[in-house]
Amino acid sequence: MADLKKLATLLQAHRERLELTKAQLAQRAGVSASFVTYLEKEQRRPSLEVLARLMQALDLTTSEKRELVRAAGYHPAEELTPRLHDITEQLAELPDSERTELLEEFSRMIGRWRELRRKRVRHIVIPIAGWQPRLLSPEQLGKMLRPALEESALAGLSEVILVLAPGKAVPTFKLPRGLKVRTVVQEPQLGLGHAILTTHGVVGDEPFAVILPDDILLGEGRHCLRRMLALYEEYRCSVLAVTGVEGAADFKNYGIAQLGKLLRENIYLVKELREKPTRKQRSGLTIVGRYVLTPQIFEALQVTTPDKNNEIQLTDALNLLLRRQRISAFVYTEKLFRVTPIKMLLEQLIDALDESRPERLEQAMQITKEALQALTTL
Numbered sequence: 001m002a003d004l005k006k007l008a009t010l011l012q013a014h015r016e017r018l019e020l021t022k023a024q025l026a027q028r029a030g031v032s033a034s035f036v037t038y039l040e041k042e043q044r045r046p047s048l049e050v051l052a053r054l055m056q057a058l059d060l061t062t063s064e065k066r067e068l069v070r071a072a073g074y075h076p077a078e079e080l081t082p083r084l085h086d087i088t089e090q091l092a093e094l095p096d097s098e099r100t101e102l103l104e105e106f107s108r109m110i111g112r113w114r115e116l117r118r119k120r121v122r123h124i125v126i127p128i129a130g131w132q133p134r135l136l137s138p139e140q141l142g143k144m145l146r147p148a149l150e151e152s153a154l155a156g157l158s159e160v161i162l163v164l165a166p167g168k169a170v171p172t173f174k175l176p177r178g179l180k181v182r183t184v185v186q187e188p189q190l191g192l193g194h195a196i197l198t199t200h201g202v203v204g205d206e207p208f209a210v211i212l213p214d215d216i217l218l219g220e221g222r223h224c225l226r227r228m229l230a231l232y233e234e235y236r237c238s239v240l241a242v243t244g245v246e247g248a249a250d251f252k253n254y255g256i257a258q259l260g261k262l263l264r265e266n267i268y269l270v271k272e273l274r275e276k277p278t279r280k281q282r283s284g285l286t287i288v289g290r291y292v293l294t295p296q297i298f299e300a301l302q303v304t305t306p307d308k309n310n311e312i313q314l315t316d317a318l319n320l321l322l323r324r325q326r327i328s329a330f331v332y333t334e335k336l337f338r339v340t341p342i343k344m345l346l347e348q349l350i351d352a353l354d355e356s357r358p359e360r361l362e363q364a365m366q367i368t369k370e371a372l373q374a375l376t377t378l
Contacts, residue, residue, distance in 0.1 A: 010067070031053070124211060159180050
């Protein structure tokens with residue numbers, strides 16, 4: 001028999017532990033916010049299907065799931081896979097030949113799912129089709145790429161996929177031993193998410209890593225990607241690097257992550273992601289340009305709504321993926337150098353030239369000098 005009071009107490013406790021509102025939990029589980037309210041007011045008993053979705057959204061442990069199942073009045077051994085009971089009943093009604101055909105297809109799907117789960121990360125995608133890399137010569141771009149390539153080799157990856165702008169020459173660089181390079185062209189340039197999507201034909205149905213080369217990790221930080229790959233092997237979910245180190249919290253230019261449940265030291269589940277938040281939304285940790293992604297990200301990218309600039313943002317696609325898969329975050333605490341966006345310096349230059357005063361002109365000259373230094377030190 002269901003214990004609705006205990007069920008309500010458990011659901012509320014798990015929701016509050018993840019710092020989710022009722023509406024956020026409802027969105028994750030694919031139910032209405034009012035239904036979650038009814039559950040927490042002891043006015044509803046969820047079906048097995050809905051209970052399974054709620055438990056997935058709350059990322060419960062095995063023992064926590066058993067406790068919730070008992071509180072809902074179900075036996076823990078009952079099948080909690082969504083709609084499985086309905087599917088079994090429908091199969092029983094089919095002719096033998098059709099039932100056999102569907103069961104064989106289901107068996108193939110399970111085999112493919114297991115095969116995908118066993119696949120290791122081999123590819124590393126490095127997008128360099130943005131407007132800032134297009135300002136650099138092949139030699140300068142090669143210098144900026146060098147740390148990313150060395151980091152990829154340290155992580156044990158075997159193939160780099162460079163995403164280039166149309167007509168842009170391949171950067172000049174020395175490739176670390178053990179790495180090979182392939183290139184794809186992003187045309188037109190519709191944001192980072194679109195750049196990742198252009199690599200689908202090369203990556204296929206495999207997990208893969210991403211490095212944004214203008215986030216340069218220094219010292220022990222060069223092993224960040226290697227640690228993230230180990231986390232992927234352990235948890236079999238997408239992994240993001242996030243940071244709060246000094247100088248990295250430039251919220252208006254980066255995506256940010258709200259963290260949920262602590263898995264162990266410096267490892268969390270992601271609760272929510274937001275791309276370039278408004279001033280009121282600037283809390284959390286900024287996303288470092290290091291990702292390990294499951295192949296389902298391609299499906300999410302295909303249905304991601306472009307932003308106001310008609311660009312597909314990877315952060316928005318990850319938010320969609322978060323509804324069906326958990327995503328973990330590795331908190332990066334080592335040294336980080338973010339290449340100053342030249343666009344920001346040029347915007348400052350324009351502002352400085354707005355007023356024809358000697359001190360403003362001197363400021364403009366200084367900004368120009370900084371921009372040139374940023375280019376030549378790459």
